[in-house]
Amino acid sequence: MPDDERRRPPGASAARAAGRIAETLADTRSRDSATFAVDLVSRLLPEVALPPDEGDRLLRSVAAKVVKSQHLRDIEPLFREVPDGVPEPAVELRACLLGELALIGSGPGRRSLEAYAEKLRELGHPLARLPGARLDIEHRFAVRVRGLGSVKSAKQLRSRFPEAPSTDGGAVADCGAGDARDDGRVPDDFGISFIKELSLRCLAGEGSRRGSTLACVTTPDDVLNELFSASYVGGVNGHGQGGAYARLYAWESFYALMGLPTDVPLLEAARHAADYRWLRFMAFTDWFHHDTSDLAFAVLDPTRTRVAVLAATDTDVHRDALG
Template structure:
């Protein structure tokens, strides 16, 4: 995209109008138009100054189904991730209108929260975790106890399809190769946090752990933190799977939060800062296993969450690969 030094604001306005008008209707795969709008918004925010983007928000929208409105919503989301646009009256007014109209992105704060500090950041040497050694080097291992195994055998399945779909959203949006496993369990009595480890997880009826020990390596679990989990969920949608597509920062952020809320079992109406406070009362684990379900060739993730009552557990596992596998997902 060229940048006209004489009338940069007009150039940006023209570009946004062009993108909005040229989207074909019904001729592209489902979600492709959305991906193009999100990509265009991310590129504009990276390439243009705020002063050139700001004029786009001079007129407030009447509805949210217009592609031009959706593009502006994505622009606001991208600006929030880089800490830009705060205090600009036209941007704040547009965001308020989107909130009134019920746009999903409008529930996100206009500034990045501290728990989101790793979003879009690439740390040299910290790629995906593929080995037990890598997991142990980054996170403290959770103890394996007999009491945990006994408690795991007493867990009851608490199926919730809506919650499972929300938890899996970042992986589906990013196009990960295999359908994620999102499961929820209840316990007849509180589980001591000291017994929340791999011995507990291995007793749960999880597809991802079927045949555990059949491949070289033993399952293990390590303690982690909500910001680590949230960042992984964000990166999943932001980068996309090996055969998928990144969703842009605005929607990657939304999907990450929706997934985290689902893992904690929080209603959508709970404010994000309240969710951050509640997240600190949960126990969070990363786990890995060497089964036919996980591939260990691109990206694998396994999370388990114990709620503050110590009687409810959520598990989310996902795997991505560029190799064709016949094993069912």
């Protein structure tokens, strides 16, 4: 018997089969189907020791399918009783349901849903930090627009975003720039010349392949949407996190890029984001493959003293060395 089969907990195969039944029920439009799907998963997960990531995926998948397939009037009865604790799968599933409903703008004004959400906030559930309706800055979440897929080439990047011209002032960052205030530089110096001075792994070997390094000015909603999409889709070899958690993870990354404490309200963070300077960049190095979803962002804060860089690629051979 293969080693991975020996490591599977007892009953895991039956639990996976039950999980597939729950997903099918969730996809079938009727109040009974929604109730049975939620009840099946809520009872299944405490009794069978599935790996945590697998159990999470099942909960989030059922929640997403229920919200996509069922009428709100058939989802409401699932929230008749408020929770008395967070860890139970039944509570987690309903938290995901609320998160998925928020993304489609459904649920505000429904007393039972709002009471449940308020209780989750009291209990400190991580998803309860998010507003019950999509913010304007989130307008692109899970929205597909024909012709606007991943940016894979310099031509695509230039066609969709204004290029940030390279300046002489940007090319004097040096390795000490992280600790030194430089009042002589202006925001326009924050471009590809500056980024190339930051000793980033993703730019190692720049110039070894045909093509030039490029940076374009982008917007906070573009960055936030890309962060959401990365979690929502899950990458080439990964697994999507579901809309509710993809939204949470996107905001957590967004806060980290801006250096904001987590107690800043989301609307305040969205307001502050307009004062930052946001860049997308790409290079022609071994790190960038230009065939899947290479992402690279650089962010300059309003004080012009802090730069944050996030770079990720689905085909990075050094998975522990992003950026």
